[in-house]
Amino acid sequence: MNIEFLRALRDLEKERGLATEMLLEAIEAALLSAYRRHFGSTQNARVYIDRETGECRVFAQRVVVESVGDPRAEISLAEAKAIDPRYEVGDIVEIEVTPKDFGRIAAQTAKQVVVQRIREAERNMIYEMYASREGDIITGTVQRVEQRHVYIELAKTEAVLPPAEQIPGERYRPGDRIRAFILEVRKTPKGPQIIVSRTHPGFLRRLFEIEVPExxxxxxxxxxxxxxxxxxxxxxxxxxxxxxxxxxxxxxxxxxxxxxxxxxxxxxxxxxxxxDPDPSRFIAEALSPAKAVAVEVWEEEKIARVIVPDSQLSLAIGKEGQNARLVAKLTGWKIDIKSESQMEEIYAQEYAAFYKEQEEEYAERGS
Missing domain, CATH: 3.30.300.20 (K homology (KH) domain)
Structure with missing residues (x-):
């Protein structure tokens, strides 16, 4: 490595925001691992890259002791003082042990580290860009369909539309332009995974927000x-x-x-x-396209009974109960839909039960 390499790192800092010092520290750590791997060294060591020249050097580290037990990790006080009289017991002595062909290994390792850090930075940038857009709509191009999962090409990455998030009966072909709702952005070892949906209620909400200026x-x-x-x-x-x-x-x-x-x-x-803030009015509105004759509400239980004309009972309930389910979801109330004739029967039964109870009460009093 040399001055040109350091200049290249500084250019990366300007272009991609990768701090030069952070890169150099990462390269030093990787070079230490490479040194131990290639030269079979188990001794304590340190790799240092000169911040001015780019020169790479390896130093063995030994602890100053009175009596040496492990020559690979320790050095006697006498030997240490021969190097520098200021050394005392417990100090660390560094001795350069840079191998002759370490420059080639250093260059290869540095390149791998820089490429890896660039990839990590790009992945983090993409993650931050899309994580901040959760709950928003994206537009992309269908890239491929694999095992019913639809992969959508976006700027610098792709999104996944799982089967459960696809509109039933909708077909997706490579090259189709498609809009979807960003459901979740996950961090993975291979980069951000963007999960999108076309069935989420939020997708419908965002579409109206786009179309309606008000x-x-x-x-x-x-x-x-x-x-x-x-x-x-x-x-x-x-x-x-x-x-x-x-x-x-x-x-x-x-x-x-x-x-x-x-x-x-x-x-x-x-x-x-x-x-409408009035639950009975809101429930009546939500029943559309059917028209309610009356709405009875029990606020504590959040239960409502909706009365509709006989001719509109099936419309109010909807095919397979769909309209009733949507009204319940929209209002947050449990909905019971009855026709006028059904309510007449219910009221008749209630009145009959009431009069019977009254008659029994009078009979008890008379006796």
């Missing part, structure tokens, strides 16, 4: 999101400004805003409903 400006707030990816979703929106229609803002002129999100999600149906 959300970006804080005029409209997304209060809740419920999603069954690839089939149907519901979002609850609210505005403190009475002049701003939150539902209209999200739907957009002629439905262009919501349609843009629908197209991104491969025609997933999306219900945009108005959030």
């Amino acid at each position: 959300i970006q400006e804080g005029l409209v707030e997304m209060k809740a999101v419920a999603r069954e990816a690839g089939v149907r979703s519901k979002i609850a929106v609210y505005s403190r400004d009475p002049n701003v229609d939150p539902v209209g803002a999200c739907v957009g002129p002629k439905g262009v805003r919501v349609q843009a999100v629908v197209n991104e999600l491969r025609h997933e149906k999306i219900d945009v409903v108005r959030w």
